[in-house]
Each structure stands twice: as structure tokens, then as C-alpha cells.
Amino acid sequence: MLKGKKIILGVTGSIAAYKAAYLCRLLIKNEAEVRVVMTTSASAFISPLTLSTLSKHPVQIEMFDDASNWNNHVELGLWADLFLVAPCSANTLAKMANGACDNLLLATYLSAKCRTAIAPAMDLDMWKHSATQRNIQLVQSDGVHVIPVGNGELASGLNGEGRLAEPEDILTYLNNEFFN
Numbered sequence: 001m002l003k004g005k006k007i008i009l010g011v012t013g014s015i016a017a018y019k020a021a022y023l024c025r026l027l028i029k030n031e032a033e034v035r036v037v038m039t040t041s042a043s044a045f046i047s048p049l050t051l052s053t054l055s056k057h058p059v060q061i062e063m064f065d066d067a068s069n070w071n072n073h074v075e076l077g078l079w080a081d082l083f084l085v086a087p088c089s090a091n092t093l094a095k096m097a098n099g100a101c102d103n104l105l106l107a108t109y110l111s112a113k114c115r116t117a118i119a120p121a122m123d124l125d126m127w128k129h130s131a132t133q134r135n136i137q138l139v140q141s142d143g144v145h146v147i148p149v150g151n152g153e154l155a156s157g158l159n160g161e162g163r164l165a166e167p168e169d170i171l172t173y174l175n176n177e178f179f180n
Contacts, residue, residue, distance in 0.1 A: 001179040002171075003031035008076060008112070010085035010105045011051065012092040013041025016121035016164035019101060020046060023086055024054045030171065035076060036060070037105045039092065061103055073106040077112035082178055085109070085165045086147070088123030090132055096144070097135035117145040119128040121164035123156050147173050 002170060007027055011020045020036075027034050034055040038048060040062075046092070048059040077083070085092065092105065096118070101107050109116065118139065126132060136146055145157070147170055148162035164174070 001030070001035050001174045002027060005032045005082045005179060006079055007032050008083045008108065008114075009051075009055070010034045010088075010092075010109070011036060011038045011042040011046065012084065012085060012087055012089040013039055013107065014087040014089045014164070015045060015047060016087040017042050017045035019049050019164055019167055020086060021054060023170055024051055026167050026171050028054065028056075033041045035079070037070055037076070037108055039103050039105050043088075052082045062104060065147045077108050077114070080112060082114055082174070083109060083112045083116045084170075084174070085116070086119035086121070086170055088118035090120075090122045090129075090135075093120060093132065093135045093139065095120065097138035097142075102163050116143070117143070117147055117174070117177070119165050120148040120149050120162070122150055122162050123126045124158045124160040124162045127160075127162035145173075145177060 011017050024034055035057050036051045036059045038061050052059045083122050093108055103109055147165050149161050150165050151161050152163050153159055
């Protein structure tokens with residue numbers, strides 16, 4: 001069902017970023033074309049080289065590359081059928097909810113003409129915080145689809161809600177909600 005679909009995979013600074021590699025691989029295996037945009041903090045959790053190798057396209061992180069060439073977020077936003085942010089950290093969620101635009105991922109989100117889905121990932125207390133829940137409601141009111149968080153062991157050692165949905169569950173969600 002993803003055959004030929006153009007997907008921007010946004011990766012943010014979360015310990016769950018390592019799952020983005022498997023998610024990217026699943027999207028490619030299902031014949032989607034994937035372009036990856038990462039926040040700077042995401043690259044502390046997973047190598048851009050890993051995602052570039054899996055997607056077969058350069059990963060974009062900054063507005064300008066090393067040669068001072070502009071990474072055109074507008075063009076990227078127009079190219080895609082879907083913008084998927086997975087994992088979506090509490091920080092990026094808050095910025096999306098409030099229209100902030102201080103990195104390439106957010107600039108791409110704000111200029112994208114396609115549908116958007118996020119897969120939140122954060123610790124239990126962050127997930128349950130009233131500000132986070134308010135931000136979830138705000139992005140939903142803007143038309144963003146929110147993939148349900150997982151429940152289980154978290155990186156902090158706590159147990160509960162806030163885990164990034166498993167890549168297979170994200171793929172199922174995309175097929176059911178967008179590409180049925």
C-alpha cells in the first residue's frame with residue numbers, strides 16, 4: 001500500500017531515535033520513497049549516515065550544507081505525500097503546536113502541503129504532563145494525526161505510557177489511516 005508513496009521521515013532528539021532506522025527500512029521495504037530530516041539533537045542518538053544509507057538519500061539536518069547550499073524545505077514539503085515525525089520529542093511537539101520554526105525539520109513541517117503524522121516518544125511524566133497533552137490537542141486541531149504511544153518499560157526505568165510505537169505498529173497505522 002505504500003508503493004510509490006513519498007514520505008518525509010522526521011527524526012527528533014529522543015532515545016527512541018534508534019528505532020527510526022528500522023522504521024525507515026520498513027518503509028523502503030514496502031516500496032515507499034523516503035527522505036529523512038533530522039534535528040541536530042537527533043544526530044546525538046542516531047547517525048545520519050545510518051539513515052542516509054537506509055533511505056538511499058542524503059539526510060538533511062541544517063538549513064545550509066557544508067558548501068553553503070540551501071536545503072530547500074519548501075521543495076521538500078511539496079514533494080511529500082506524508083510527513084511522519086517519529087520519534088516526536090516533547091520539545092518538537094511543543095514547537096509544532098506553537099508554530100515555532102528554529103530548525104529545518106520545523107521549517108519543513110510549516111511549509112508542507114501534505115498530511116502529517118507524529119509518533120510521540122518521551123518519558124512517562126513528560127507524556128502525562130498537562131502541557132504535553134495540551135500540545136497534542138493543539139496539533140490534532142491543526143490536522144496532525146497522532147499515532148498512539150506505547151506502554152511499557154521506558155529508558156528511565158519507569159514503566160508506563162510514552163514509548164514510541166513499535167515500527168510495525170506505525171506502518172500499520174499509516175496503511176490504515178493514509179494509504180488504504
